[in-house]
Amino acid sequence: MNRTLRIGTRGSALALAQTGHVADALRAAGADVEIITVSTPGDRSHAPIAEIGIGVFTSALRDALADGEVDIAVHSYKDLPTAPDPRLSLAAVPPREDPRDALVARDGLTLGELPQGARVGTGSPRRAAQLEALGLGVEVVAIRGNVDSRIRKVVDGELDAVVLARAGLSRLGRTAEITETLEPIQMLPAPAQGALAVECRVDDVDTEHLLQSTLDDSASRAAVASERALLAALEAGCSAPVGALADVVEDLDDAGEEVLRLSLRGVMATEDGDLLRASATGDLTAAEELGRALAAELLDLSGHATASPAGRS
Numbered sequence: 186m187n188r189t190l191r192i193g194t195r196g197s198a199l200a201l202a203q204t205g206h207v208a209d210a211l212r213a214a215g216a217d218v219e220i221i222t223v224s225t226p227g228d229r230s231h232a233p234i235a236e237i238g239i240g241v242f243t244s245a246l247r248d249a250l251a252d253g254e255v256d257i258a259v260h261s262y263k264d265l266p267t268a269p270d271p272r273l274s275l276a277a278v279p280p281r282e283d284p285r286d287a288l289v290a291r292d293g294l295t296l297g298e299l300p301q302g303a304r305v306g307t308g309s310p311r312r313a314a315q316l317e318a319l320g321l322g323v324e325v326v327a328i329r330g331n332v333d334s335r336i337r338k339v340v341d342g343e344l345d346a347v348v349l350a351r352a353g354l355s356r357l358g359r360t361a362e363i364t365e366t367l368e369p370i371q372m373l374p375a376p377a378q379g380a381l382a383v384e385c386r387v388d389d390v391d392t393e394h395l396l397q398s399t400l401d402d403s404a405s406r407a408a409v410a411s412e413r414a415l416l417a418a419l420e421a422g423c424s425a426p427v428g429a430l431a432d433v434v435e436d437l438d439d440a441g442e443e444v445l446r447l448s449l450r451g452v453m454a455t456e457d458g459d460l461l462r463a464s465a466t467g468d469l470t471a472a473e474e475l476g477r478a479l480a481a482e483l484l485d486l487s488g489h490a491t492a493s494p495a496g497r498s
């Protein structure tokens with residue numbers, strides 16, 4: 186293949202860093218690639234994500250890919266809508282970064298060390314619900330903006346702390362500013378947090394094969410697939426108060442052979458702000474079934490089991 190592959194990306198520092206890693210990996214495999222920045226309405230608006238809706242960061246990029254303006258699109262997986270795009274193939278899920286959330290607080294403080302009434306910024310209902318449920322007496326303040334501007338609110342003294350995805354800070358080379366990495370038992374990350382989704386056009390089989398063979402990590406793909414299936418079955422978008430994390434664990438099968446399995450945890454906030462939690466283990470090869478089964482359990486707990494998530498694709 187001697188064509189130059191155009192990789193589309195958003196223009197944020199985080200998106201450019203992520204796309205840079207993908208481009209490097211493809212170049213190392215001998216591909217000829219160039220990076221093209223695509224501006225999205227999400228980048229131009231300052232309204233809360235909950236108002237402008239899921240897909241604001243990704244649909245313009247997907248359109249540019251489907252229309253042939255670029256050949257590959259790199260997304261933060263957690264920002265993608267749960268509905269598949271029939272024009273595109275999710276050709277690769279590269280090895281996932283640390284999926285956990287991280288606290289960036291003034292004076293090196295951890296969550297437990299923050300004083301009563303401390304102002305903690307996040308734009309995510311999932312993070313807000315889990316923070317409130319910890320019962321620390323902190324005030325959750327709604328914010329948005331890019332990683333740099335969120336951290337600046339702490340540096341400037343407007344906030345005592347912010348909660349961010351550790352993966353984003355890692356990709357930007359800013360993990361030194363983390364004052365605490367939050368354990369999943371306190372704060373389950375967004376489904377697919379820390380993972381990238383690399384797409385091409387569904388009929389571009391050469392590119393699909395290159396991406397799959399060069400970048401795809403099957404364990405990361407399975408883990409993320411189960412988390413996203415849980416999210417889809419709960420009919421929740423990226424900004425919904427749903428957390429999920431699948432760990433790939435070693436287990437023994439009936440014959441005593443070592444097998445890899447998925448251990449999935451989920452959390453969902455009710456309208457009253459209570460947290461419902463559930464967990465389950467399943468086969469790596471049945472990741473989506475596991476996610477849907479756990480969603481059904483959460484819906485059951487919430488008393489809305491009539492939504493019948495198992496019947497949905």
Ligand SMILES: NCc1[nH]cc(CCC(=O)O)c1CC(=O)O
Pocket residue numbers: 261262263264348349350351352353377378379380381
């Ligand atoms: N919604 C914004 C967004 N999308 C992906 C990441 C971080 C990187 C990732 O999770 O892959 C972030 C920033 C954040 O949540 O702090």
